[in-house]
Amino acid sequence: MxxxxxxxxxxxxxxxxxxxxxxxxxxxxxxxxxxxxxxxxxxxxxxxxxxxxxxxxxxxxxxxxxxxxxxxxxxxxxxxxxxxxxxxxxxxxxxxxxxxxxxxxxxxxxxEFPFFGRKLKTGIQFSKLIRRYQEGKELFESGHYLDSYNHVVALLHHLGRLSIIDSGLYPEVIVWSQVKRIEPAIYKLYEELILSNESLEKRLELLFLAGEFLINSRTNDGGQHILETMLEQPSWTIQELHNHPELSYYSTDLEVFVEYLIEKGLIHVEPIIAKNEAIFHRNYYVDKQFVESEYGL
Structure with a gap:
């Protein structure tokens, strides 16, 4: 050929x-x-x-x-x-x-997988993880268990990819063989979801509890790229964040991710008076001292 x-x-x-x-x-x-x-x-x-x-x-x-x-x-x-x-x-x-x-x-x-590349890929995977968790849990609480199940499977895939990226490797097409070797605990969660004899409702409930813990434990690492990027200027509009060459990679998950990091106290809201004084624009900023000390900058 x-x-x-x-x-x-x-x-x-x-x-x-x-x-x-x-x-x-x-x-x-x-x-x-x-x-x-x-x-x-x-x-x-x-x-x-x-x-x-x-x-x-x-x-x-x-x-x-x-x-x-x-x-x-x-x-x-x-x-x-x-x-x-x-x-x-x-x-x-x-x-x-x-x-x-x-x-x-x-x-x-x-x-070599440069450290900067790992931070960006970690941020992207983490933002996708947040969306899957939030949407899956909403469906679960509404009783739509099969739809919620699809989100939980995707959530575990993102967790698996994060563990691979953290180890300094690229996620391959056959990702679970990597996860089993690198992060057995996440692989075990995946097995429990698909192989357990418990009811689907009970399996999902346990996975959301475990997922919440794993997400919270990874929040600072997952947010590192966007927080460091936001040090480039004092405050940002959401459109400026979307327009940033690297943050544009987050695509439709960016706004959900920003709101999540606001809830966690890692991004702060700065109200700016609009033409109508009863309405305020929302700008976003980070605490420079916190970010520099947290990530050793």
Whole structure:
């Protein structure tokens, strides 16, 4: 397959915006790793009109997909963790072209997992965890146990990913084998949820109690990235927080996360008089001394 695809990726490699090309061949024991294609051609470019562009090819009985991805979208997916296959492709794919060692440096960056990257990924996973917990508990208290169950499963996945990130690794596609090795207590909670003979209501009740404890114990670590980011200026509107290049990764979970950290006393509200004196704008700030002492800045 490689010699068949060579003219395609060589044409792309000759373009100045192309940073790297990776070829991923289907593995017999994991066909879904390449979305059932026989090969994936991943091309990273500096900029493009479309952040993602895909094209399918057929050769005999074989099928191939080409993905052209901008560096910005690549890094966004790595931070958010929304495309689990991507890290696997980068680590285990065959490098066919590498401009100025872009892919070599990226692999090294992922292997070293810089501390700053861990803080951002921890914050993103923690914000997703908060939303799942709040929505799942609301459904539980309303008696919608099956819907609540779905949220609790997702909640445990986020807890599992947090434990993996804390250990300095990237969550893989098969995340629970990692969690079992790294954080057996969270793996045990997952087993109890899906295997226990207790009623669904009782299982969920126990999981929410355990979840609340685990969330509270991780709040300071989970909030570190956003709290340190907010030191950049004295106060923020919610739109300024959304517009920040790194906080934008939190997406729709940002506002829920901010409100949670307000409840925990880690973010403070500053009322600003609006045109109508009966209404106030809400600005947000953090206690600089607390943040610097808490995180050793």
């Amino acid at each position: 490689e010699h068949i695809l060579r003219p395609i990726y060589q044409e792309r490699a000759s373009q100045p915006d192309t940073l790297g090309v990776i070829l991923i061949n289907k593995r017999e024991n994991a066909p879904n790793m390449t979305d059932t294609f026989d090969a994936v051609l991943l091309i990273i470019v500096k900029e493009a009109v479309h952040p993602i562009y895909s094209k399918h090819y057929t050769y005999g009985d074989s099928k191939t997909v080409m993905h052209i991805l901008t560096e910005e979208r690549l890094r966004k997916w790595i931070f958010i963790g929304s495309n689990k296959r991507l890290v696997d492709w980068i680590f285990y794919g065959k490098i066919m072209f590498d401009r100025n060692e872009f892919l070599f440096k990226l692999r090294s960056e992922l292997q």
